[in-house]
Amino acid sequence: MLSRTPLTLKVGIVTFPGSLDDADASRAVARAGGTPIPLWHGDRDLRGVDAVILPGGFSYGDYLRCGAIARFAPVMAELIPAANAGLPVLGICNGFQVLCEAHLLPGALTRNTGLHFVNRDVRIRIENNRTGWTSGYAPGEVITVVLKSGVGAYAADQQTLADLDTSGLVVARYADGSPNGSAGDIAGIAGAAGNVVGLMPHPEHAIDPLTGPGTGGLKFFSSILTPAAAA
């Protein structure tokens, strides 16, 4: 009898110079049952992955503006058209900033109102569970994740904010009010097609109660592994 090995989904994790949470994102993908594939900023090659995570960190030192220099990395020349063609992409923290700079997501991330870097466990409410990255969550589910950023306040013009609201593209909001001045308490958004998601707090740091505030973040990484999500 033929044994069928289930194909595990390959999730690429991009390392830019200055990426920091890339190992954490890999760990989360593996913990969820996927296969993490390292992607190098300097290679114009997505190595046949089924989804991509842009991890947290300070790409290029976050000099100039967070994510501004990373946006022009060779790997982004492959990623941008692939994302526009439907490849699921999750940008976490610095990755969110890169996605905004690359215009794969509307708006921008700006300096925290308190002007300081803030590392805090925060509760976020999943507002949209129709993206590939959030399909495992119940609508309105509240999870605790780690926020750690200095430039984490989401900003966009009124029209964009209204559009995000009416199209249901806000993926997550801070459940206890914004800790950083984010417009509409926005913690994460999706692009119009729903495959590209940006999230300011870190679900990859909430996959194990030993090293984080619980396991609430794990479903970001397991959701994408369901066939429907990656289709």
Place this chain on the structure above:
Amino acid sequence: MAGQVPPSRTLRDVAKIVVDVMLKPEIHDPQGEAIAGACHRLGFTEVVAVRQGKRFEVEIGEPGEAGPMTIRVAELAAELLANPIIEEFAIHGP
């Protein structure tokens, strides 16, 4: 990293162009507000408002006439130095 060691400065054909980048007026500027608050605490009560932006001094080699260079810097500012979603820029010089 490329560009850390400037090429010899004996060539005199290097111009300095300034690019000022400010947050758009409608974008919240917590840094500026904090500075205005600090001004008041320091006794500079006549300060009404402060906005903080960036200033880039770009030393650039002249490829041809002045025209193209200014255009190049404008391209650079629009593409890299400023984020048009939240910022606006102005170019001065050389």
Place this chain on the structure above:
Amino acid sequence: MAGQVPPSRTLRDVAKIVVDVMLKPEIHDPQGEAIAGACHRLGFTEVVAVRQGKRFEVEIGEPGEAGPMTIRVAELAAELLANPIIEEFAIHGP
């Protein structure tokens, strides 16, 4: 950018003064170097060097004549906006 506010003595008698703050030339500016590197990778190879500084737009109510105000802003710049150990500043306007 100076001169945008009319010099009439109304309630709106607020002037905008610009304070440019740059790292002293001998101080290492890793940000500027990283930006210069990015310029090169983007094909702006004619960029020789970039230095990044800050630009403050200070809206300030006129206490009396122009003289004192400028002096006040200079005080403010020296005390708060610039760090004299590593930075230098210039004041423009109104």
Place this chain on the structure above:
Amino acid sequence: MSRPDTVADAAATPGLRQPHAALGLTDAEYASIVTQLGRRPTDSELAIYSVMWSEHCSYKSSRVHLRQFADKAPPTTALLAGIGDNAGVVDVGQGYAVTFKIESHNHPSYVEPFQGAATGVGGIVRDILAMGARPVAVMDALRFGPADAPDTRRVLPGVVGGISFYGNCLGLPNIGGELVFDPCYSGNPLVNALCLGVMRHADLKLAQASGPGNKVVLFGSPTGPDGIGGASVLASASFGTGDASGERAKRPSVQVGDPFMEKLLIECCLELYAAGVVVAIQDLGAAGIACATTELAAAGQAGMAVSLDAVPLRDRGLTPPEILMSESQERMMAVTEPADLDQFIKICAKWDVPATVIGEVTPTGRLEVSWHGDLVVDIPPAGAADGPLYERPMRRPASQDVLRGDDPATLPRPGTGAELRADLLAIAGSASGADKAWVTEQYDRDVRGNTVLGTPHDAGVLRVDEESFLGVAIATDGNGRYCLLDPYSGTQLALAEAYRNVAASGGRPLAVTNCLNFGSPEDPAVMWQFAESVRGLADGCLALGIPVTGGNVSFYNQTGAEAIQPTPVVGVLGVLEDVRKRLPSGFGAEGEPVVLLGDTAGEFGGSLWAHVVHGHLGGRPPAVDLQADQRLAAVLTAGADAGLLAAAHDLSDGGLALALAECCLTGANRAAPPGAEGGTGCVLTLPAGPAAADPFTWLFSESAGRALAVLRPGAEAEFAALCAEHGVPATALGATGGQALEVTGLFAIPVTELSAVHRRTLPALFG
């Protein structure tokens, strides 16, 4: 540009006057250089000697005392590298080794708080990297003047911002530290940064140049005019007057950190190590190329020939002495075999790290440096590296007796429940006793995903191996008030507290690092404090059976003639076989028994209570009993191993009262619970005896060797037996639960009130 002073010039002009005094060299030191070389030094050589023989690099005033760490070292097999290497390396089992070290950046942080503190982090991280380890965490021990002093408002936010900026950008979790305020640190804050690295045993790298013909590679940032005030003096003095000296005087002594380059350096070095292309490596810290070349060559008992023309410069006007002395950050120097050079350079290019061959190892036993074809340095590296050795005069100051005679027993004490409550809140809300979240929230605690415990727990606990759950715990402590009253026992109290913090987190203490912050060594009273402190630490480590693996001495911490309180900061590292058994410091579930371990006597000398409530400092610090501390640690680690404990928290400044308040507000998770109001209360009853102990003494005494243990329900009997077996006094106080810190018959403080008082202080002061 003027022609540099060459070796040939030096031989030809033996009588030329040189500015050695301006460079901090005494006449005798200068004479000894001349003897060593058999001629006057060139200005480049003088630059090298002046930095190598500075207090900072040569430890000339402290070495005679520091020897005790080796002489009194307890027998151990845990050390793979020790004092004298860039950092100590400790075997933690399963083939893993850990390296850790703490270093000061006090003076630069006062001049330019943000950059000073940032480059302090950068420097200690490179030290750890140079041992072959991956840096995995940082900590910061900070001391400032009064919290409400205007200068503290300038310095503290800058220092914290700089540590946050640099550490976060490097991707190193900050897992602990200290924050203390005292007027003695006005004008002289202490910024001590610690870095911890992990490696496999086989990865250990030593900074010893060997193998003639091997290449010397300088890599990282280009060399600029950073931190070369000394060399500027030299340059202007040697090269004439007027314009040149005016120009030179502008050389910045402030270094600007580039954490992005440092992050690239880390990844680049680790890949170089993995590729096996590194024979030796050394970080460039104070005194830059001068120090790195001298030390590499001296340690390898080799020679080295270096051409300064090859050094990539950010400023082409730099002179040879300036290039040698530049303290530009984010640079490393390595020795590699010629056959490996291509691969070396390729790996650097992959990480965008500029790398240049600047010389090679030679069989001559001399350090030879050339510039434009001329020899400008030709010295025996060991002679420059060893430096002079001083036995500075020391004298116990007469004021010591007055201070010790000023017994806090005479201070008015709270008697009623309401008074006790008020004093507890005063301490919990004092700047030194308050919640540190305003600072620690600015640090990334979670990056790399291995932080099992961070602030505000007793020790930082990191997972080292994801499969086996092997981990380490680390804590730093210091108490300037105790050390002022008695530097010998005060230092032992700091050691004991860090040791206890590690044990209270479930770790078995293994090794010690230290940063000794003192005033001027030329003041005999300071030198006495220093000698007593080192003797106390060496004796204490011997008693506890854990070796000192390295450290750092920072002298001249004073404003005018006024020295800071002697402030040795001691770091203790421990191992956890299974980090899942770590102990948090806070109350979690309700109904867990709370037990006080150790003996309580009436000890208030140097206490936080006397300091906060009465502004008093005098008497004797708490008595030290290191055997009792060992027994306590054995109970805590055994209790953690056996699963008897839910949590533990050490008692230190503020005594039982502050410890209980902290327990109520610190969750059982790696971090404080979300939401400012989070917490779990407790209902406790203070025992009637012993006779000496009244409620005030129970609550505020700072007797050493004590901790709170929170038991798993049902573990009472087994834990009592464990305590009895080890001879550790255990006093049942009550249990966790409820929404208040309640001491039966005396007071109850709602957790929300406690939280507000504890958490509002720093935000109110610093925004």
